[in-house]
Amino acid sequence: MLDAILIFQDALYGALVIGLACSVLGVYVVMRRIVFVGAALAQLSSAGIALALWLSGMGWAAALSSHPIGFSLVVTLAGALFFGMGGARGRIPADATIGVTYAVAAAAGILLIAKASAGEAHDIFLQGNILGITRVDMLVLLAVAVPVMLVHLVFYKEFLFVSFDRETARTLGYRVDFWNLLLYLTLGLVIAVAMQFAGVMLVFNFLVLPAVTGMLVTRSMRGIFAVAIASALLAALIGFSLSVPFDLPTGPSIIVVSGAFALLAWIGRSMVRH
Amino acid sequence: MSDLVTFRGVRLGYGRRTILSGLDFSIPEGDFLGLVGPNGAGKTTVLRGILGSLRPLEGTIAVDPGLRFGYVPQRDQVDYSFPLKVLDVVMMGRYDRIGLGRRPGADDRRRAVAALEHVGIADLADRQLGDLSGGQKQRTLIARALVGEPNLLILDEPTNGMDLVSTTQILGLVRELHETDGMTVIMVSHALNEVANYVERIALVVGGGFRIGTVDEIMSESVLSAMYGIPVDVDSFNGHRIVVARRTAGESGARA
Incomplete structure (x- = not known):
């Protein structure tokens, strides 16, 4: 079993990096109630990949089929910018705007990939291809995740304040719009890169479930971050280790383990309360 | 002045x-x-x-x-689902003095405790903000405004x-x-x-x-x-001024 896992060790490291980065950002996603922004950005990212594959299939940019990340980044960061700046404030409620983005991006992704001769099966968008992560891919993941994590470590206080009480932060001279935008852009960056390998389902899982587990287990911000990171890494490790020898799809295996952690946390909390 | x-x-x-x-x-x-x-x-x-x-x-x-402003927002502008202790919330009032990317120190903590004492809830320093009553939450937000030494x-x-x-x-x-x-x-x-x-x-x-x-x-x-x-009528009761809308004859009749 260990030998089988070691064959895919770069893929395992990649899954751990994705789990780490998404679980940290996921705490803000869940606490700020912007879970569906995460889902919409993941769909935008998949639409970006599909667009790259479609263009490649049309013969406009053949190199895109092997490196669709550029398109995915542009589309996802544009979405992050849009949502970070308030997302079409006005008559349309914010969550409706998110829903429109989600639906249109998902449909566009499927349509584009259906007509992309260089494309892969569209379920790749849902499940990803974690086992396909190479050493170079992992280095790309690290090159994005490490700076993002450092930004969030150094400016934790700022991100927390503008998330908790933006009006007071503003009166103390904080550039609230800037910090919100930075949060959304780092979120978009991580989602865009993680989507290449993990797929919508696993990225969305890492953004939501570890943070929820953390909220169920502890009652401090530091505790939530710690439990979210630990549960994401453990879920990645256990899910990955089970999927390889038993020939199971890796992404869903990790998600099931994440779900089990959240369920255990919920049961434990309910027992403590009673 | x-x-x-x-x-x-x-x-x-x-x-x-x-x-x-x-x-x-x-x-x-x-x-x-x-x-x-x-x-x-x-x-x-x-x-x-x-x-x-x-x-x-x-x-x-x-x-x-x-x-220098000390701002106490409307209570519903604050997200109480964040699991933050009262003392941590009060220290936010010093965040701009602490500077970007730096953490609160012992002096900030001491001032935050003093601000809590000032508003009479020093004993709640380690409680979760979300667990407090409306009045206690408001005192916490006032302490946070005061800890920044506003004028x-x-x-x-x-x-x-x-x-x-x-x-x-x-x-x-x-x-x-x-x-x-x-x-x-x-x-x-x-x-x-x-x-x-x-x-x-x-x-x-x-x-x-x-x-x-x-x-x-x-x-x-x-x-x-x-x-x-x-x-409107302005009356006084036990030294308190009270404003009431004057009733018209029709209204009085209706209520009577």
């Missing part, structure tokens, strides 16, 4: 829409001003002008170079949704901060009867109109009737 904020010929609004115009007033050091009016009348617009988050469409808003304390609807006991305690605390510490205070509220018995001056914002003066000047039947557009 110098003026901390001065409005000169100010017109406030959003885009092309004017909310209030012809605003000419000052907030001197040591003032205790109630910014009062019904919801949607423009109190928040004036407040945003004072805080500098809304630029005037016309005129100028001058602030003292040493002005102008602004409270936005500080008693909104509170019961009589909590309301009286919070208003008493604010008055004590003004009288004992000499703090300049602006208290925003829709409840004229509540505020009029604590503040020294009132800025009344009603139906696009704005009038500012001492409590005696504003709490007169002629001024209030003109501002609200209906006849």
Whole structure:
């Protein structure tokens, strides 16, 4: 079993990096109630990949089929910018705007990939291809995740304040719009890169479930971050280790383990309360 | 006493829409001003002008170079689902002094504890903010405003949704901060009867109109009737001024 896992060790490291980065950002996603922004950005990212594959299939940019990340980044960061700046404030409620983005991006992704001769099966968008992560891919993941994590470590206080009480932060001279935008852009960056390998389902899982587990287990911000990171890494490790020898799809295996952690946390909390 | 904020010929609004115009007033050091009016009348617009988050469409808003706000937001502007201890919330009031990317130190913690003692809830320092009562939450937010060592304390609807006991305690605390510490205070509220018995001056914002003066000047039947557009009576009970809308004969009959 260990030998089988070691064959895919770069893929395992990649899954751990994705789990780490998404679980940290996921705490803000869940606490700020912007879970569906995460889902919409993941769909935008998949639409970006599909667009790259479609263009490649049309013969406009053949190199895109092997490196669709550029398109995915542009589309996802544009979405992050849009949502970070308030997302079409006005008559349309914010969550409706998110829903429109989600639906249109998902449909566009499927349509584009259906007509992309260089494309892969569209379920790749849902499940990803974690086992396909190479050493170079992992280095790309690290090159994005490490700076993002450092930004969030150094400016934790700022991100927390503008998330908790933006009006007071503003009166103390904080550039609230800037910090919100930075949060959304780092979120978009991580989602865009993680989507290449993990797929919508696993990225969305890492953004939501570890943070929820953390909220169920502890009652401090530091505790939530710690439990979210630990549960994401453990879920990645256990899910990955089970999927390889038993020939199971890796992404869903990790998600099931994440779900089990959240369920255990919920049961434990309910027992403590009673 | 110098003026901390001065409005000169100010017109406030959003885009092309004017909310209030012809605003000419000052907030001197040591003032205790109630910014009062019904919801949607423009109190928040004036407040945003004072805080500098809304630029005037016309005129100028001058602030003292040493002005430092202590802001107590409406309670529903704060997200209580964040699992934060009272002490951590109070320390946020020093975040701008601490600087970007730096963590609060022992001195910030000591000042936060002192601010909690000042508002009478030092024993709640390690409790979760979300677990506190409305009055305790408000005291926490006042402590957070004080820990930044402001020279102008602004409270936005500080008693909104509170019961009589909590309301009286919070208003008493604010008055004590003004009288004992000499703090300049602006208290925003829709409840004229509540505020009029604590503040020294009132800025009344009603139906696009704005009038500012001492409590005696504003709490007169002629001024209030003109501002609200209906006849009102101002009575006194145990030293408390009370404003009531005057009943017409038809209404009296109907209620009787």
